[in-house]
Amino acid sequence: MRLSRVCSLAVLAAVAVASAQEPYPSRPITMVAPFPPGGIADLTARPVAAAMEKVLKNPVGVLNKTGAAGAVGMQFVATSKPDGYTLLLALSSISIIPEADKLFGRPPAFTVDQFAPIALISADPTILVVPADKPWKTAAEFVEDAKRRPGQISYSSSGVYGTLHMAMELLSHAAGIKLRHVPYAGGGPALTAVLGGHVDALASGPAVVLPHIKAGKLRALAGWGDKRVVALPEVPTFKELGFPDAEFYIWAGVFAPKGTPEPVLAKLRDALRAAVNDPDFKGAMEKIETPIVFKQGAEFARFFEADAGRLAEGVRKVGRIETK
Amino acid sequence: MDDTLQNLALGFSIALSPAILWYAFVGCVVGTLVGVLPGVGPLAGISLLLPATFGLDATRAIVMLAGIYYGAMYGGSTTSILMRIPGEAASVMTCIDGYAMARKGRAGAALAIAAVGSYVAGTVSVVALMLLAPPLASFALRFGPPEYFALLLLGLFVLAYMSSGSMLKALAMAALGLLLGMIGIDQMTGYFRFAYGVVELGDGIGVVPVAVGLFGLAEILATAGLAVPPQVIKPTLRELLPTRQEWRESAAPIGRGTVLGFLIGIVPGSAHIISSFVSYAVERKLAKRPQEFGQGAVAGVAGPESANNAATSGAFVPMLALGVPSGPIPAVMLAAMMVHGVSPGPLLIKQQPELFWGFIASMYVGNVVLLILNLPLVGVFVNLLRVPYAILYPSVLAFCILGVYAVNGSVVDVWIMLLMGGLGYFLRKLDFETAPIVLGVVLAPMLEMALRQSLAMSDGQYSIFVARPISATLLGVGLILIALGLQPLVTRGLDWRARLALAEKGDEHP
Structure with missing residues (x-):
């Protein structure tokens, strides 16, 4: 049994060598x-x-x-x-x-x-952002409000079953909340929607929203990573907040x-x-x-x-x- | 104002430096070529050339990419006028009257008016971009799905004015276009619709293969089907220039096209295509002799060509002032900025004044470059018409296939174009106009998405469309348009369309 395995390996190796006459690449x-x-x-x-x-x-x-x-x-x-x-x-x-x-x-x-x-x-972990004029100052407030008004807080995404949609769904399940999903055709339009206040929240890669956070148009509430985002050291992770399953x-x-x-x-x-x-x-x-x-x-x-x-x-x- | 002038001076000092000038020039030349090639539009051109700009600094890269964008808008009119092949999707409307002008020996005039109209629109809208970008951008942000839906609906009403023949036939074609637009992944649920296992159909039917097929291929097939080959047009130098009459007739359409195009361009979406449709419809509605549209009306070239150029500047408003893309092309340009370490965003104008003002100034310069480039080229391009059809059309066919393939590297697109060519040929034989199909294909996915997003926002309440001021206003305007359209029914008068149909019956079918 063992011998046959060795043999077959040897044969395989020989074939591999033979076919690899020309060195890769x-x-x-x-x-x-x-x-x-x-x-x-x-x-x-x-x-x-x-x-x-x-x-x-x-x-x-x-x-x-x-x-x-x-x-x-x-x-x-x-x-x-x-x-x-x-x-x-x-x-x-x-x-x-x-x-x-x-x-x-x-x-x-x-x-x-x-x-x-x-x-x-x-x-790159996604982070949760909301327009700066929305009432939620922390992720805890956001989750609490979502619990009080199930299906009333809306978010945009890059598309149905897309990455940004999945991030929000993982959070919804980890926190036991229900949010209203408005899909867009791509991450750009989804960002435009949250900047225009047409939706209440967005999960996004940090690089895209960072300039808007700095300009005071958006507020970051929490991140999906297992560590905080370097550029946003004051923004906690969902893990720290007690939602370990919200990792994305x-x-x-x-x-x-x-x-x-x-x-x-x-x-x-x-x-x-x-x-x-x-x-x-x-x-x-x-x-x-x-x-x-x-x-x-x-x-x-x-x-x-x-x-x-x-x-x-x-x-x-x-x-x-x-x-x- | 003083600040603006000072900044503009800074911008020009950057834009007129030899290196930037060179990249603006290269961008304009490449853009013109991209526009001339059937199928390859500005998006494909910019996407293909984006990697080549990674080695440049940010200002140069952006100036060059923008040159490609508006250069393609200039170039797109050339093949539309000469051969009825839309160089890019926004030139579909130019095909109709531009080509009719070319058949009457006015190709040179049509090309010259398209170039001058584009120049005026380009320059005026840069001024608007410079002075109004920040306030306009925040207005553009207020366009959410409900506003967008109302605007698109307004666009659909415009359809009614688009065809010169029977209203019934035009609506049938629009319906066909809307149905074709239903193919692809349902953006709201992820279902594949009518894809039959072809993964490529998941993205739906692209507007480029449809436009090139319905217009370009159908024209080639129709010419091949003639018993006697059409006479080769031999343009003379005198005919290259527009007459005084033609200039007069195009002045107002250029102005209106510029304003319309810029305003529509600001709104997120495939605005440059829609702006040309809307401008055409407006011009026809305002024309003293609307029956000339489709038979070579100068206004039918001047309006849409100005509109699609002004729309390119409009599209830069949200991009530069807020750092958000208003369509696929600004999205690629934003990515180009990020590659160069420039974070696009609301602070861009303050943090990167050289980039912003250099960019603005380079657009002035670029438009001049394009005018200088394109006017003499009119003489060269017109000579293409001297080529015998037996040689010209097979090579054009080859270019169409290459161009459409190059956009996505997809053979499925080529098949769509060929099928549409066959369909377009039969529809022409049956006297159907094909432009409403293209508009339907453009509008259907956007209209559906906007409607369903709005309903998702409101949890299914239709009241969202009247509760928001902008969408309510737009819908009101649409209702007024419908009322005007129904007026002849009430007053029992024949409108020009019916009179024209009667006249045609008498003339052309003895």
Whole structure:
């Protein structure tokens, strides 16, 4: 039994060596960003690709394959050849889309297990903001008021089952409150809605709302991270406030199609570790005010699984939305 | 006021520095090309070129991207006028009368008027942007979903004035457009509607493949179907310039288009497209001889082209004054600012005066550059018409396919365009106008989203539309429009539309 396993491993290794006649990488690599240029996926993918190029000594191009909230690009990578030449830069939504497909009983565009996680690049906790002229000064007041008036306090989101929607849903469940959801087509319009006072609250990445907090238009109440946001040291986390289940990050990670050979994955992990320490990359992430959080291998797999579990639970709890 | 002048002087000192001037020029040239290429509009152009600006400093990058944006608005009219192919979606209305003018040998005049109209609109609206940005921006913020819904509804009423033929046919086409607009993910619940397992259809039917198919491809097919090939137009130098009469007829439409475009541009959404539709409808309503619309009315070119250019400046108002995007294009430009470490927000004008005033000044400069660039090009572009159809149309077809593919890198889009081309051909044979389809495709998703967001805000109470002053006012204006539209029914008079239909019956179908 043990011998046969060793044998099969040896055979596999031989095959791998044989097929890997040409050392990886020997031609340009494509990194698919499933969102349009200018979005957080794109803005992360480009400096990552540039830094990887220096390590791998091969061009790494970013391809914006957009559509259907990222499903088009993710499906494209899920079904490409697992040779390490097509990579995916995905955001948290990678674990939401298949779950939503399941909810509606439609054939999934892709499933999470079609990907091999390589490394986490960044993770940004969302923060809860309200227009400055609203009465709530603290998250506790907000939650209390929401309990008193279930379904009366409204919030905007980047879209139904989108990341900003999920963050609010996780909070609602952790705090046992019911809020009124008004979805918008993207994070920009959702921010405009809260600035215009058309909704009462928004969960958002810190970088986007920071200028508006500084200008006194919005007030930050609490964050979804396990630590406070560096730029907003006075804003507590929901964890501190006693809602440990309200944990949510907008993260970006690099994936390869499942079945990519282990030596190639190892090489990519090394390249990414070097890339995140590249000064140019650090500078680029600083400018878009996104904290670098690097996790790889088993550590990333654990983070990914825990996050996917929370989000799947979130999607199931929201359930299908029936409108009146 | 003194402050403004001082700041503007600072802005010009930046905008006229050789480096900034160069990037404004490059942006304008690229934008013109992007506009001329069928399908590739300003959004695609800016998105594709955004990564190339990452190496520049913030002011240069923004100046160049803005140049691409308004350059594309200038360039979009060229193929619309010469070949009835909308270079970008906002040029759909220009196709109708611009192309009709070209068939009458007035292509040069149409191009020149489009360029001058764009210049006037561009320059005047920059002045407005400079003086009024902060107060207008806070007004724009008051446009929530209910106000937006009322505005879009008003846009739909405008449809009624758009076609020259039968009202019934126009409404049927608008309904078809609205139905096509229903395809895609339901934004409120996440259901896929009419996607049949094609993931790409989740985003719905894009306006670019529809516009290029219905106008461009249909025209190519219709020409190919003629027994005798149409005569190649040989423009002479004298015909390049608009006549005094044509200038006179376009002056007022340019002015109205500018004001309309700027105001509509401030409102979040795909404003530049809508502004051109609204301007066309307004011009026709005000025209002394509305029957000329569709047959080459100068006002039908001057109004919409000015409107879509003014709308680009309007779109910058919320972006610069508040740091919020008013549409997909300003959203990409905001991202470009963030990449360069500039936090867009309400404090931008105070914290980054060089960027803001340099940007404003560069828009003045850019508009001059575009005028200088485009007027001489009129002579070059018009000569395209000398190319025999056997060569011209196949290459145009190839460009259409390339352009539409380039926008999203999606073959599904190409198929949509081809199907729409076939559909457009048959609709033309049956005397249906296709512009209302495009407007329907543009409006349907926005209208539905705004309606359902409003109801989500109010927990299902329709009273939200009359309880808020702006939306109540807009709906009131809409009601008045309907009342005016019904007036002929009451007074039993024939309106110009019916008279025209009668006349056409007599003339064209003996």
